Amino acid sequence: MSKNFLEIDNVTFAASAKNKVNNVSLQIENKGDIICLLGPSGIGKTTILRTIAGLEKIDSGKIILNSKVMSSKDIHIEPENRNISLAFQDNSLFPHYNVIQNIKFGAERNRNKKIFLNIDEVIKFLHLEHVLDKFPHQISSGEAQRTTLARSLLSNPDLLLLDEPLSNVDQSFKEEIQVKLKQVLTEHKITTIIVTHDSYEAFYLGSKCGIILDGQLKQYDDPYNVYHFPNSVEVINFLNRGTLIPAKVTGENTLESVDLGTIKGNFIKHYPKGSDVKLLIQPEDLEHDDSSNLKLEVVDRQFRGTNFIYTLKTPSNLMIPVFVHSHHIHQHEVDEKFGIKRPINIDHIVCF
Amino acid sequence: MYLKKINIWYLSSFLISLIVAIPILTVFSSFFDSTGNYSIILKNTFLYEYIFNSLVLLLGVLILTFLIGVTCAYLVSFYNFPGVSFFKWALILSFAVPAYIYAYSLTAFFENYGTAFSILKNIFGDANYNLYIPKFDGMMGAILSISFSLFGYVYVLTRASFHYQSQSLIELGKNLGFSKKKSFLNIILPSARPAIIAGLSLVAMETLSDFGSVSFFGISTLTTAIYNAWISFDDLALANRLSFYLLIFILGLFMLENFSRKKAQYHTPTKSGFKKKKPINLTGQKSFFAFTFCALVFFVSFLFPVLQMLYWTISFPKHLADLNLIKLFSNTMLLVFLSSILLISLSFISNYGNRVTKSKLLNLLTTFSVSGYAIPGIILAVAFITFISWFDNNVISFFGLKTIKSIFIGSVLGLILVYFIRFYSLASNGLKSGYLKINYSIDESAYLLGYSKFKTFTNIHIPYLKNSMLLIGILITIEIIKELPITLIMRPFNFETFATTAYIFASQDLLEAAAAPSLFLIVIASFFILITSKYILKD
Numbered sequence: 001m002s003k004n005f006l007e008i009d010n011v012t013f014a015a016s017a018k019n020k021v022n023n024v025s026l027q028i029e030n031k032g033d034i035i036c037l038l039g040p041s042g043i044g045k046t047t048i049l050r051t052i053a054g055l056e057k058i059d060s061g062k063i064i065l066n067s068k069v070m071s072s073k074d075i076h077i078e079p080e081n082r083n084i085s086l087a088f089q090d091n092s093l094f095p096h097y098n099v100i101q102n103i104k105f106g107a108e109r110n111r112n113k114k115i116f117l118n119i120d121e122v123i124k125f126l127h128l129e130h131v132l133d134k135f136p137h138q139i140s141s142g143e144a145q146r147t148t149l150a151r152s153l154l155s156n157p158d159l160l161l162l163d164e165p166l167s168n169v170d171q172s173f174k175e176e177i178q179v180k181l182k183q184v185l186t187e188h189k190i191t192t193i194i195v196t197h198d199s200y201e202a203f204y205l206g207s208k209c210g211i212i213l214d215g216q217l218k219q220y221d222d223p224y225n226v227y228h229f230p231n232s233v234e235v236i237n238f239l240n241r242g243t244l245i246p247a248k249v250t251g252e253n254t255l256e257s258v259d260l261g262t263i264k265g266n267f268i269k270h271y272p273k274g275s276d277v278k279l280l281i282q283p284e285d286l287e288h289d290d291s292s293n294l295k296l297e298v299v300d301r302q303f304r305g306t307n308f309i310y311t312l313k314t315p316s317n318l319m320i321p322v323f324v325h326s327h328h329i330h331q332h333e334v335d336e337k338f339g340i341k342r343p344i345n346i347d348h349i350v351c352f
Numbered sequence: 353m354y355l356k357k358i359n360i361w362y363l364s365s366f367l368i369s370l371i372v373a374i375p376i377l378t379v380f381s382s383f384f385d386s387t388g389n390y391s392i393i394l395k396n397t398f399l400y401e402y403i404f405n406s407l408v409l410l411l412g413v414l415i416l417t418f419l420i421g422v423t424c425a426y427l428v429s430f431y432n433f434p435g436v437s438f439f440k441w442a443l444i445l446s447f448a449v450p451a452y453i454y455a456y457s458l459t460a461f462f463e464n465y466g467t468a469f470s471i472l473k474n475i476f477g478d479a480n481y482n483l484y485i486p487k488f489d490g491m492m493g494a495i496l497s498i499s500f501s502l503f504g505y506v507y508v509l510t511r512a513s514f515h516y517q518s519q520s521l522i523e524l525g526k527n528l529g530f531s532k533k534k535s536f537l538n539i540i541l542p543s544a545r546p547a548i549i550a551g552l553s554l555v556a557m558e559t560l561s562d563f564g565s566v567s568f569f570g571i572s573t574l575t576t577a578i579y580n581a582w583i584s585f586d587d588l589a590l591a592n593r594l595s596f597y598l599l600i601f602i603l604g605l606f607m608l609e610n611f612s613r614k615k616a617q618y619h620t621p622t623k624s625g626f627k628k629k630k631p632i633n634l635t636g637q638k639s640f641f642a643f644t645f646c647a648l649v650f651f652v653s654f655l656f657p658v659l660q661m662l663y664w665t666i667s668f669p670k671h672l673a674d675l676n677l678i679k680l681f682s683n684t685m686l687l688v689f690l691s692s693i694l695l696i697s698l699s700f701i702s703n704y705g706n707r708v709t710k711s712k713l714l715n716l717l718t719t720f721s722v723s724g725y726a727i728p729g730i731i732l733a734v735a736f737i738t739f740i741s742w743f744d745n746n747v748i749s750f751f752g753l754k755t756i757k758s759i760f761i762g763s764v765l766g767l768i769l770v771y772f773i774r775f776y777s778l779a780s781n782g783l784k785s786g787y788l789k790i791n792y793s794i795d796e797s798a799y800l801l802g803y804s805k806f807k808t809f810t811n812i813h814i815p816y817l818k819n820s821m822l823l824i825g826i827l828i829t830i831e832i833i834k835e836l837p838i839t840l841i842m843r844p845f846n847f848e849t850f851a852t853t854a855y856i857f858a859s860q861d862l863l864e865a866a867a868a869p870s871l872f873l874i875v876i877a878s879f880f881i882l883i884t885s886k887y888i889l890k891d
Contacts, residue, residue, distance in 0.1 A: 050796075053796075053800055054799075055796050055799070055800075078799070079796070079799040079800050080799045080800070080801075080802050080803055080804055081802075082800075083802070084800065085800055085801070086796070086797075086800050088793045088796070088797065090791070090793060091791070092791060092793035092794050092796070092797040093794075093797075094794060094797075094798075094812055094816070095789075095790070095794070095816060096815055096816040105801055106801060108801075109801050109802045148797075151797075151801075155800075155801055155802075
């Protein structure tokens with residue numbers, strides 16, 4: 001039997017005949033690990049969670065939890081017998097019970113087991129104290145989502161599945177809840193799969209991230225690698241944090257770009273000298289330097305609080321993002337020239 | 353793969369829907385049976401008259417209910433005038449007066465030497481007032497009786513549609529420079545059209561099903577033809593064949609009603625876009641007209657039959673004293689109690705079965721079986737008897753068992769079963785609309801919290817739907833109190849309700865004696881309507 005805590009072995013998840021995520025294999029090695037699944041809307045992320053929870057059946061492959069087969073072609077353990085909790089994205093609170101009663105439904109599930117989470121503590125960190133007596137129709141969608149999260153957390157599941165858990169939560173609470181949620185999940189070793197379309201949330205919460213695109217699990221790796229070493233053009237396009245520019249490999253550690261000149265760095269993958277490649281440029285790869293003779297035209301400037309992201313146009317009309325600290329001494333307006341430091345050194349070179 | 357879906361919930365739901373579908377299937381299958389000579393006579397002589405009468409009656413009732421229902425709904429929804437809050441709910445009290453009781457009142461008031469005559473005589477002294485008092489009998493009497501008893505359907509549905517029309521829609525009309533008349537004709541009325549059609553379809557179905565008032569006025573319609581074919585000529589096959597013709601027509605209306613209701617939903621604005629209307633304050637002549645119109649409709653549809661029945665009950669105390677009120681009340685309530693329990697519990701199982709199995713076949717069968725409410729009670733009763741006779745002759749006797757006819761025909765059990773078929777859609781659709789409000793993810797959340805399907809049913813669904821159950825129970829009560837043809841045909845010997853007692857006296861031309869049971873029937877039905885008026889007016 002599998003040594004992994006959760007093993008998904010070659011399973012096709014089907015939301016409908018057309019909408020499928022094919023032949024997915026992924027593992028959660030240890031109890032208490034948190035993984036995140038990222039992908040665009042409608043790709044089938046929720047279906048994956050529903051299938052793991054037992055709400056959908058599978059026709060091939062296996063889902064094994066804690067060395068026990070939960071789903072296969074011939075075996076289907078009913079959702080009520082899996083001890084897997086799924087917090088739905090939409091309001092799934094019992095409409096005729098108030099918030100505290102809904103939360104207690106979670107705690108009741110495993111009342112014979114030792115309750116490892118304190119109900120008051122969960123209510124407090126999810127900021128639900130003021131709505132405990134209210135009914136679902138009397139609270140906001142963010143409060144309903146936090147109540148669902150509380151109910152799921154308190155059900156003491158073997159596996160917790162969270163479907164866009166904070167999508168409706170106010171920005172003012174969101175980061176605080178993310179921090180506390182990660183702390184609670186890690187401290188109490190609650191194995192969790194989180195589905196989200198927010199890559200920042202995924203990179204923060206997950207010890208591993210899976211990228212689902214075009215009906216496939218494209219990449220499953222730790223967040224740093226997913227960001228810095230994307231394994232396909234589709235992943236780069238989905239994360240939308242870089243651009244591909246044409247270049248020629250000129251040596252062991254060098255490339256030559258028509259627009260940017262010589263670029264040095266460590267290749268992640270070997271390419272023979274003279275190869276034409278597409279080089280990934282991410283916002284933090286290039287440095288600003290007013291005194292540089294490599295000047296590009298500013299076409300857009302986004303203020304992100306801690307930084308600016310300038311979009312620059314090269315002579316061959318490529319758009320390149322460049323990160324600049326927001327305390328930088330001066331700002332560049334659209335249509336102005338923007339200097340790029342030379343020589344260009346990129347820590348790791350990702351090409352396709 | 354399909355067999356995997358079959359479980360206890362599936363089987364129960366399938367069986368329940370099948371029982372309800374039996375009369376419909378019986379009527380359809382009987383179309384090919386041979387009929388007695390009466391059918392030839394009927395075809396050569398009266399059939400076209402029956403069809404013609406049914407159509408004239410239908411047209412008359414539709415025009416009248418449209419005018420009364422839409423006007424009342426429009427006035428109480430868009431204007432403020434003295435008594436508007438009262439009329440909003442008082443106008444639905446007409447539901448408490450069955451068409452046949454209205455017919456008794458109408459006749460009693462306008463007949464020669466009737467109540468109108470007595471009033472004129474008391475005021476103006478002796479004279480032959482009969483010459484001046486209009487006579488509402490025959491077709492006109494039936495059209496008036498049915499219209500005043502059924503306009504409530506058009507009123508309730510149209511009012512709901514007007515109620516949900518957003519102020520923004522009205523403001524849009526003003527913004528486009530429309531006059532009030534143009535706004536009404538181009539914006540308000542078209543957006544309420546699906547609701548009006550749904551209301552009129554219900555009225556049409558009830559009109560074609562009506563037995564009590566047309567038989568009282570001696571009008572030959574398809575419904576009375578079915579009754580006569582069976583009772584007078586003992587030709588069950590012909591009764592079924594006539595039922596088939598009527599059924600085709602009614603099912604067409606049923607589909608129209610269903611389609612219009614669905615369409616009406618699209619005309620209802622979403623909660624977020626809804627802006628409450630500000631009614632316009634009417635003054636002077638306009639206010640007087642609005643008040644007078646609503647007051648007149650309320651008086652004619654409700655107070656008039658009540659006062660007429662009350663007058664006779666007081667005038668002829670002997671008939672009241674002769675009535676065994678306790679027996680009539682307990683019989684009626686026994687039927688109400690047993691039917692409600694059966695209907696609600698089986699509808700619950702069927703709805704839940706449909707929900708958990710998600711079977712298309714089951715869903716189709718349920719949709720088909722709920723069309724039972726569109727079928728006239730008289731057809732259901734005849735079809736039920738046909739089926740039991742067929743089953744007894746072919747299945748029971750094949751196994752050499754004792755006949756079951758006496759168990760199901762002329763018994764409380766048989767009566768309750770036909771009520772069950774007749775009102776199944778009321779209970780089932782009522783619960784279904786409650787269930788539609790429960791997002792499926794709520795069930796799934798319960799499963800994921802470790803609840804089995806049965807526990808989800810008992811701990812989540814039943815507590816949530818308890819108000820719906822209560823409302824359905826009361827609506828069934830109102831319907832059963834008023835129900836006449838099924839009770840008349842299926843009841844055990846000497847087992848009477850308020851409705852059958854009133855009918856029997858009226859059919860013997862003893863209208864004074866019919867007054868007391870009619871009055872009690874109206875009072876009890878009004879009581880139940882009043883306690884549910886909040887819900888009836890909501891949707």
